[in-house]
Amino acid sequence: MALMDLPQAKWGGGTGRQVILKSDFAKIEEALVESFQVKGNLSLRYAGPHQVEVNATGDCKARVMLCGFPSPVHRGLWVDGGGLTDGRYRVNAAPETLDWEVSGHLWGREKSNQWYCVYALAGPTETLFSLKAMPVMRVSSQTAQTITLRNNANSADIGYGFRTDELANARILMLTGASRGVVRPITANNSDNGTGGTISYGGSPLTVATGDWFVVLPNTNFRYLGMVFNDEASNLVPFLQEGNSFSYLTPRTLASGALNGFTPIDLGLVAPPTAKILQGYGAAQGGAEVKLAISHDGTAPALIVHGAPPSGTFRGVQGALPFSCQIPNGHVVYLDNGNSPHQRVNIWGWTE
Incomplete structure (x- = not known):
């Protein structure tokens, strides 16, 4: 593939004029055509409670440009962590599997109720990519540019059991909060596997608060x-992915019962911090009306779902109405149902 061939190694040596052959122009022409595929992302496939897969065949190859991580600030743009990745093309002609029970497939130790970022990786001379999972992390506190880590539920501190300093020279990319979109070099990490995980970084201090999300960009x-x-049983939740659209095979509950006024609801266990659009439905039981108001700031409703119940139940509910809404920077939404009982809010997917 032409993008894999560019830039040509011979162009990097010497100074002055360079010889460009007819075959070089052919590669450049092919690269221009292939570049239109760069925005299209490979789709992950759920392959079991401990496995995900990128499918590929000799006729339908998995082509990917290793260009980094999607910008949390500008949709459609990419962050390479300051030159960590070469931005070159890799192509697999056979399925590639990531297994949570295989040593070396994860950074750190496996954690429950945990989001994992799946990366395609390749060495500088490798033409194929492999898969590896990085836990997505939250801030508990910061002291002198050392971040103490918080679990994804934002309920307690956590350690991920990384090898001491294995993340050194990688990068922190803040996904939410006041420093969203800021990258910092990692200088150290500890090996705590309980409730005292820490990551230290260089450069100027980040402005962070408890619950802010970040991801590590690998070196x-x-x-x-x-x-x-x-999930809570350390099983991957079944999902479908098509590009930047994700959906659960079984919806996950965001809230249930009466909510008296706008109540902040953390999205940490139903949607990742990369999600831009949240998709779900409000449901009612016992003959109650479906009532749901969603606010981005806790003051005014951005969306209202309200409907009278039908005469009978179906699939365990007596009335349900879908919604989709944008996700604010803090990864929190405010919900209200007028203190109405028998209500439930389920999430079935998200768009990045």
């Missing part, structure tokens, strides 16, 4: 492929 050639969720 190798990489590209983000998608997010998967490891």
Whole structure:
């Protein structure tokens, strides 16, 4: 493939005029055509409670440009962490599997109720890519540019069991909060596997608050492929992915029962911090009306769902109405149902 061939190694040596052959022009022409595929992302496939897969065949190859991580600030643009990745093309002609039970397939130890970022990786001379999962992390606190880590539920501190300093020379990319979109070099990490995980970084201090999300950009050639969720039983939640659109095979509950006024609801266990659009439905039981108001700031409703119940139940509910809404920077939405009982809010997917 032509993008894999560019830039030509011979162009990097010497000074002055360079010889360009007819075959070089052919590669450049092919690269221009192939470049239109760069925005199209590979789709992950759920392959079991501990596996995801990128499918490929000799006729339908998995082509990916290792250009980094999607910008949390500008949709459609990419962040390479300051030159960590070479931005070159890799192509697999056979399925590639990532297994949470195989040593070396994860950074750190496996954690439950945890989002994992799936990366395609390749060495500088490798033409094929492999897969590896990085836990997505939250801030608990910061002292002298050392971040203490918080679990994804934002309920307690956590350690991920990384090898000491294995993340050194990688990068932090803040996904939410006041420093969203800011990258910093990692200088150290500890090996705590309990409740005292820390990551230290260089450069100027980040402005962070408890619950802010960030991801580690690995110190190798990489590209983000998608997010998967490891549930409370340490099983991957079944999902479907098509490009930047994700959906659960079984919806996950965001809230249930009466909510008296706009109540902040953390999205940490139903949608990853890369999600831009949240998709779900409000449901009612016991003959109650479906009532749901969603606010981005807790003051005014951005969306209202309200409907009278039908005469009977179906699939365990007596009335349900769908919604989709943008996700604010803080990864929190405010919900209200007028203190009405028998209500439930389920999430079936998200768009990045």
